[in-house]
Amino acid sequence: MDVSDILAAHAAKQITTRVEKEIPLLIDAGFLTVTDLNVVDKESYDADREDYLLSTARDGIQALISTLFSLPSTHTQDGPLTSLPPPNTPLPRAKPLPKPKPPTKWEQFASAKGIQKKRKERKVWDEEKQEWVDRWGRNGKNKQGEEQWIQEVPHGADVDHDPVKNLRNARKARVAKNERQRLQNESRAQSSSSQLPEREKRKQEIDRTLATTRVSTASMGRFDKQLEGEKKLKGVKRKFEPTETSVESEKKTNLAILSKLDGDAKRARRDVPGDDAINVRKAIRTVSKGRGSAALARPVGGRGGKTSSRGSKSGGRGRGKR
Amino acid sequence: MRPLTEEESKLVFAKLANFIGKNLIQLIDRADEPYCFRLQKDRVYYVSESSMRLGISVARPNLVSLGTCFGKFTKSGKFKLQITALDYLAQYAKYKIWIKPNGEMPFLYGNHVLKAHLGRITEDTPEHQGVVVYSMNDVPLGFGVTARSTVDTRKLDPTAIIVFHQADVGEYLRDEEALF
Structure with a gap:
């Protein structure tokens, strides 16, 4: 008896969990995405479109789910939990690439001379101490001379010669020079990005002068004779902050505005005369603890002296303020 | 959509400070999630940073609303608070006024609050101070500006106005198309 037919029929009935395609499916478990690169089978697509789409989708989902089940999972109260691997599909970036920074003056010089950039280590070896010390900062190597407990004074030095002070001034001058050069580099980078040729600059200047003169009449240019080919004046374009700024800086500016x-409000309040007068009704209420002015007037028994003295003290304060 | 300029921020903050005073810091410097103010078609929205970032990808003509609308700038450059800001105003209000049940409906139809309808009022409310109006069971109904200080209201007759109406929750029905 040949059972191969029966077996084949049984196997066909059982939908296999293994998906085999001509080009293997691309599965990105991180994004839960399956990409099917196979060519659409035109015959079966034309024959029954719904069925074809359904089977393609089923294959994709089956492949994705079997990948998910192959991932390591942990058991939790709510059932097995699988953490997805990081996605491997590259997505295009939202913003254009940042523009390269214009080179500093040193970088220009170095590239002209063919000087390679050398990275300075933060620590330097101290021969005397036999250990690594910071190049700068607290107990830095650049402050070594200043922090010595004994200083050499050159022969025939002034009375007010202070070697520590001299070293410190020299170091501060180096820092200031570096900062100055940094600012110069920055301004050069700014101007080079908006650099215009001489002729263009002159043209802009003339345009600006013309625009000023056009609105410098009694009617602010309203009833002037129009020249032929004269264009309408363009206003200044408004500029706004970018929508997407760092929230921290935005918060800071908002708080600054608020303060x-x-x-302003405090100053305005101070200017208004008579506004600092105390609220008598409220003062009486707090002093008498809500019993009213009559309670203040009448002295109370043995410990009455205490209460009345407190009342009069507060009253005195009020009068003083007024 | 864009952030407010300094002048615009000043106008908005001055209006808000009239109602919530120093608590305005709580709105700007929130502990839970960073929030910001954004302007879109003359309207000022108070929106969490994450949804603001999502909103960036929507084109300006297509963006109808985002976050909570706090109010709008008029054509003459003034800022007007809208009823949609009530949630935050009610949460942080410095001065409050409660109105009796028989005064609720007149207020919700857009009328001023009369002295006859006054239930309770915060002590020492000054004149022309922004106040949030509540019903007697502490449901915020709207907001307005006091006509008299708390002390002066005592001498008034019952038909005198004590709070000028600015916005009430009835606007959600009356001005549905203009809100948000």
């Missing part, structure tokens, strides 16, 4: 507002 400025507070300051």
Whole structure:
């Protein structure tokens, strides 16, 4: 008896969990995505479109789910939990690549001379101490001379010669020079990005002068004779902060505005005369603990002296303020 | 959508500070999630940073609303608070006023609050101070500006106005198309 037919029929009935395609499916478990690169089978697509799409989708999902089950999972109260691997499909970036920074003056010089950039280590070897010390900062190598407990004074030096002070001034001057050069580099980078040729610059200047003169009449240019081919004046374009700024900086500016507002309000309140007068009704209520002015007037028994003295003290304060 | 300029921020903060005073810091410097103010078509929205970032990808004509609308700038450059800001105003309000049940409906139809309808009021409310209006069971109904200080209201007759109406929750029905 040949059972191969029966077996084949049984196997066909059982939908296999293994998906085999001509080009293997691309599975990205991180994004839960399956990409099918196979060519659409035109015959079966034309024959029954719904069925074909359904089977393609089923294959994809089957492949994805079997990948998910092959991932390591942990058992939790709510059932097995699988953490997805990081996605491996590269997505295009949202923003354009940042523009390269214009080179500093040193970088220009170094590239002209063919000088390679050398990275300075943060620590340097100290021969005397026989250990690594910081190049700068606290107890840095650059402050070694200043922090010595004994200083050499050159022969025939002034009375007010202070070697520590001299070293410190020299170090501070180096820092200031570096900062100055940094600012120069920055301004050069700014100007080079908006650099215009001489002729273009002159043209802009003339345009600006013309625009100023056009609105410098009694009617602010409204009833002037129009020249032929004269264009309408363009206003200044408004500029706004970018929508997507760091929240920290935005918060800071907002708080600054707020504190400025507070300051204005306080100043305004101080200017209004008679506004600092105390609220008599409220003062009486707090002093008498809500019993009213009559309670203040009448002295109370043995310990009455205490209460009345407190009342009169507060009253005195109020009068002083007024 | 864009952040507010300094002048615009000043106008918005001055209006808000009239209602919530120093608590305005709580709105700017939030502990749970960073929030920011954004302007879109003259309207000021108070929106969490994450949804603001999502909103960036929507084109300006297509963006209808985002976050909570706090109010709008008029054509003459003034800022007007809208009823949609009530949630935050009610949460941080410095001065409050409660109105009796028989005064709720007149207020919700856009009328001023009369002295006859006054239930309770915060002590020492000054004149022309922004106040949030509540019903007697502490449901915020709207907000307005006091006509008199708390002390002066005592001498008034019952038909006198004590709070000028600015916004009420009835606007959600009356001005549905103009809100948000």
